[in-house]
Amino acid sequence: MEIAIRGEGEVVIRFIDRQGQTLLQERLVVSDPPGVQARRYVSLSIGTVRGRAELAPVLASRGTPRQRVTFDGLDPARFARGRCKAIGCSATVTRDAARGVAPAPKPRGTGGATVGEPTMADVLRTGSGRGTAR
Amino acid sequence: MAKGSIMLQIAVEQTFSAPVNDVPEVWTVVFAALDGQRTVVREIASEKSHAVMVLAAQNNVIVPALGISQGVATDVWLAFDDLRRPPAILHAPSHVPSPPIDGARLVLLRVRDFGMTVDQHAVISSIRRVGSHVYLDETVA
Numbered sequence: 001m002e003i004a005i006r007g008e009g010e011v012v013i014r015f016i017d018r019q020g021q022t023l024l025q026e027r028l029v030v031s032d033p034p035g036v037q038a039r040r041y042v043s044l045s046i047g048t049v050r051g052r053a054e055l056a057p058v059l060a061s062r063g064t065p066r067q068r069v070t071f072d073g074l075d076p077a078r079f080a081r082g083r084c085k086a087i088g089c090s091a092t093v094t095r096d097a098a099r100g101v102a103p104a105p106k107p108r109g110t111g112g113a114t115v116g117e118p119t120m121a122d123v124l125r126t127g128s129g130r131g132t133a134r
Numbered sequence: 135m136a137k138g139s140i141m142l143q144i145a146v147e148q149t150f151s152a153p154v155n156d157v158p159e160v161w162t163v164v165f166a167a168l169d170g171q172r173t174v175v176r177e178i179a180s181e182k183s184h185a186v187m188v189l190a191a192q193n194n195v196i197v198p199a200l201g202i203s204q205g206v207a208t209d210v211w212l213a214f215d216d217l218r219r220p221p222a223i224l225h226a227p228s229h230v231p232s233p234p235i236d237g238a239r240l241v242l243l244r245v246r247d248f249g250m251t252v253d254q255h256a257v258i259s260s261i262r263r264v265g266s267h268v269y270l271d272e273t274v275a
Contacts, residue, residue, distance in 0.1 A: 023151050024158075029265070031143035033166045038144055040162040047155025049191055049257055105151040 001057065001079075004070045005030050005038040009063015010120075014102040015044070015055040018084075020093035023053060025060075025105045044083065056083040058102040076100075136171040137272040142243045145265030153189055153257035159249030160206065160264055165242040172275040173212060173238045178226035180208040180245065180266035187259045188252060195255045207246040208266040212238035226266065236275050243268050 005011055008031050015024040023046060030038045044055045059076035062069055071079035077098040084094035096102065144164040148157070182205055188197050208226035214237050222235050245266045250258055 021151065023154070025147075025149045027145075027147040027149075028162070029143070029145040030164055031267075032141045033137065036142065036164060036166045038162060038164040040146070043158055046158070047251070047254075048152065049155075105149045108152040 003040040007067040012060040054087040143267040156251040160247040175232040176269040183263040211242040213240040
């Protein structure tokens with residue numbers, strides 16, 4: 001699948017299986033001049049301990065509303081809806097995927113590299129004095 | 135016209151929920167238009183931060199050795215209106231100005247890193263971050 005990005009900012013895409021679990025998250029950051037574009041090509045399946053898993057991409061967030069993202073030339077919601085149906089997601093998972101709702105990746109299984117980072121939006125709000133008072 | 139000073143930058147971060155048999159490659163490009171004037175590439179740089187473990191998926195399995203590079207492959211392509219003219223390709227890392235290149239209409243930054251695959255007797259646990267940038271100046275020729 002081709003991910004096309006037009007305009008700068010951070011895009012977060014979560015790749016879910018038919019149960020709606022996020023197996024892979026990709027964060028893509030693009031800078032800078034006006035009119036900048038990016039392309040990334042990804043596979044929509046991955047090998048797991050339980051066998052090959054078919055994936056559906058969910059556009060979880062983008063930098064600004066002006067940043068444009070397409071999956072194989074289609075609106076991400078439309079692509080996610082079609083892909084979810086193709087891999088056998090439930091109606092709820094399909095609806096959530098089209099709305100950009102997918103769980104953050106959570107480490108599972110024995111052994112592994114982990115990362116637990118605060119979201120930068122919260123850090124920026126705190127740094128600019130707009131954070132919630134404690 | 136000329137675009138002046140430009141920075142192009144792209145970063146990719148892959149986070150997996152669980153060990154997998156294959157880690158997808160990174161192949162991504164970012165590009166922007168130029169005005170066909172004189173281009174000097176000032177800097178091309180990249181960074182990689184990668185944790186990877188290969189684990190046996192069953193008992194009595196010999197885990198394969200795995201070699202991971204410290205860096206990613208980054209290059210910058212300057213393409214011209216005349217498609218018969220081959221693009222100028224500059225490789226990272228580079229921290230000194232390139233020779234001036236006239237007539238480029240497109241600058242493209244490409245970042246690549248390998249995918250990894252193991253058979254069903256082993257799994258890979260991985261987190262990878264890669265990022266690259268190019269600084270360039272376009273001035274009137």
